[in-house]
Amino acid sequence: MSMKTWLLWLGGVALFAAVPSLVTVPYFRVIFILFFIYLLLALSINIPMGFLELFSFGHAAFFALGAYTAAILAARLHWGFWPTLLPAVVISGVGGVLVALSAARLRGVYFAIATLALAQIVHIILLGAMSLTRGPMGLLVPAQPAPFGIARALSYHGVFYYIAGGCALLAMLLTYRLARSSLGQTFILIRENEHLARSVGVPVFRYRLIGTGISAAMAGVAGWLYVFYYGIASPSLAGVHYTALPLLMVLVGGRGTLIGPVLGTALFTALPEVLRPAGEVQDAVFGLLLIAILLWMPRGLGPGLARWLRLPAR
Amino acid sequence: MSPIVFYGQQMVNGLVIGMGYALFAAGVGLIYGVLHVLNFAHGEFFMLGAVGTYLIMAKLGVDYFTAGILTTLAVGAFGLLFERLLHRPLTDHWGSLLITFGLSLFLVNAVQLTFGGQPKDVTPPFQGVLQVGEVFVTQHRLVIFCSGLVLLLGLMLFVRYTAMGRTFRAVQQSTVGAIVVGINIPLVYMLVFGLSGALAALAGMLLGPLTFASPWVGAPMLLKGFAIVIIGGVGNLAGALIGGLVLGVAESVGGGLFGTTWQDLISYVALLLVLYWRPEGLLGRREGL
Numbered sequence A: 001m002s003m004k005t006w007l008l009w010l011g012g013v014a015l016f017a018a019v020p021s022l023v024t025v026p027y028f029r030v031i032f033i034l035f036f037i038y039l040l041l042a043l044s045i046n047i048p049m050g051f052l053e054l055f056s057f058g059h060a061a062f063f064a065l066g067a068y069t070a071a072i073l074a075a076r077l078h079w080g081f082w083p084t085l086l087p088a089v090v091i092s093g094v095g096g097v098l099v100a101l102s103a104a105r106l107r108g109v110y111f112a113i114a115t116l117a118l119a120q121i122v123h124i125i126l127l128g129a130m131s132l133t134r135g136p137m138g139l140l141v142p143a144q145p146a147p148f149g150i151a152r153a154l155s156y157h158g159v160f161y162y163i164a165g166g167c168a169l170l171a172m173l174l175t176y177r178l179a180r181s182s183l184g185q186t187f188i189l190i191r192e193n194e195h196l197a198r199s200v201g202v203p204v205f206r207y208r209l210i211g212t213g214i215s216a217a218m219a220g221v222a223g224w225l226y227v228f229y230y231g232i233a234s235p236s237l238a239g240v241h242y243t244a245l246p247l248l249m250v251l252v253g254g255r256g257t258l259i260g261p262v263l264g265t266a267l268f269t270a271l272p273e274v275l276r277p278a279g280e281v282q283d284a285v286f287g288l289l290l291i292a293i294l295l296w297m298p299r300g301l302g303p304g305l306a307r308w309l310r311l312p313a314r
Numbered sequence B: 001m002s003p004i005v006f007y008g009q010q011m012v013n014g015l016v017i018g019m020g021y022a023l024f025a026a027g028v029g030l031i032y033g034v035l036h037v038l039n040f041a042h043g044e045f046f047m048l049g050a051v052g053t054y055l056i057m058a059k060l061g062v063d064y065f066t067a068g069i070l071t072t073l074a075v076g077a078f079g080l081l082f083e084r085l086l087h088r089p090l091t092d093h094w095g096s097l098l099i100t101f102g103l104s105l106f107l108v109n110a111v112q113l114t115f116g117g118q119p120k121d122v123t124p125p126f127q128g129v130l131q132v133g134e135v136f137v138t139q140h141r142l143v144i145f146c147s148g149l150v151l152l153l154g155l156m157l158f159v160r161y162t163a164m165g166r167t168f169r170a171v172q173q174s175t176v177g178a179i180v181v182g183i184n185i186p187l188v189y190m191l192v193f194g195l196s197g198a199l200a201a202l203a204g205m206l207l208g209p210l211t212f213a214s215p216w217v218g219a220p221m222l223l224k225g226f227a228i229v230i231i232g233g234v235g236n237l238a239g240a241l242i243g244g245l246v247l248g249v250a251e252s253v254g255g256g257l258f259g260t261t262w263q264d265l266i267s268y269v270a271l272l273l274v275l276y277w278r279p280e281g282l283l284g285r286r287e288g289l
Helices: A003-022 A026-052 A060-077 A084-101 A108-128 A156-180 A182-192 A194-200 A204-228 A240-253 A259-274 A276-296 A301-309 B002-033 B044-060 B064-087 B096-114 B139-163 B161-172 B175-180 B187-213 B217-232 B236-257 B260-277
Strands: B129-134 B135-139
Touching: A003 A084, A003 A156, A003 B135, A026 A156, A026 A204, A026 A240, A060 A156, A060 A204, A084 A204, A084 B129, A084 B260, A108 B139, A108 B217, A156 A182, A156 A204, A156 B175, A182 A194, A182 A204, A182 A301, A194 A204, A194 B129, A204 B002, A240 A259, A240 A276, A240 A301, A240 B096, A259 A276, A259 B096, A259 B129, A259 B161, A276 B096, A301 B161, B002 B135, B002 B139, B002 B161, B002 B187, B002 B236, B002 B260, B044 B187, B064 B096, B096 B217, B129 B139, B139 B161, B139 B187, B139 B217, B161 B175, B161 B187, B175 B187, B187 B260, B217 B236, B217 B260, B236 B260
Parallel strands: none
Antiparallel strands: B129 B135
């Protein structure tokens, strides 16, 4: 990594660590934690969308799978916070692989429809399987003992800030390393010229499986975080809202890049708060924003800004 | 209730809803066939048809038909304008899908703001009920079926025998070829978008009294429309008709047997199965509007 990039990363981490001491208003802590969870979700959808040109219109399904796995284990079997992480990741990752198995052979547009349909199916099942998920009433997750077994000096929000932030940072690191790894380069090759990839023997389908699986697992982690922070899992987690948000964040911010999802997430986490006095117009504004970006900055805000600051966008 | 009556009733209801689905799917198929684009906001055009009919009836005091026709024309015009102003400038391959997604978000919210989230009852002027044996058919349902059938048949004739219809088919078969013979592609795109929007709104007007008018009726319709188009074959109007009817009946029977909670699963699972095994559709070749 160049010196500039190193400094950026260090600066970012330092800033991240310092924030809880600087920001004492609890409201902002909540926003930050939400930001981290959404960032994780956005980065997760960034992988298929940016690196593989696979537009997942049903990503909320993985988010919900992770959330509900954790919630069911915690609420019904009384598992703790950390033990539920692995099952959540595994179940959502497997879900991703299953989705890819059925859909990854399909050309772009059909993949989008298939993922949309699958998300709807998950949504309906979550609503209907009352015995397992309590349907629309949602599943309450019992409050975890505050320190989660780690530091005792921090408050609940403080600990969660570091956990969520840590996960988000790891995801950012993963995206960064991915772009520079042979796996990532293969993804990009498949995206740029599928026929060429096949002609040199790249098992395209298998790579799509891997990409979707990783992405789904990441979304599952976001779901796990969400469910323990907010204490409840409801079927709406598989709904349009949680698919649309990461889509918007990545599209507006710039897909395939690292800066893009970060910017996009910041924008779409801040906007609802800014629009809070007129909360009902949120989606309309988002829709218009998407249309505007598509018309005037199709690559997203991220690449535009990066060029302006002469920074590597990835 | 004897099984014959039960299935008979479900089938009748299913055929009616299926006709509405078929109209809607015809629009989806048109856009995808001619423009090779999936209109994510198509469900919202349907919703506008239902909601618009209600609003015009309520605010202007006109009758059901006039309100419906006005709404259909308005939505058709909107689709036309949308294509010209917002869709044409797009260069990115994925742009169409995404911009219509943005439009869909906007429309749902906008309608929610002006119309309110409560589903409203649209009362059609037909209140009579027919009875065949022990199966009941409301007059309104009969009207839906017949008018839908007439419209779709008219559409098929239009596409097959008129100059404009031939133009649409030409563009569907080969955009490059169409340019070569001098067809005005941008104009065709605009007209098809408008026509398809009008079809969706028409379906909304007809099905509105059955499904209630609320801002969110669009989303499930969209997937069902896709399902029908993929099952029946893209751009194939006869396929849309048959696919729509089949789906409607399957849903109705399934809903009667398993309960409405799981009803929508039928179309989604059907969609996935067809996508996986025969993306060209069960009725075969992509050709032929």
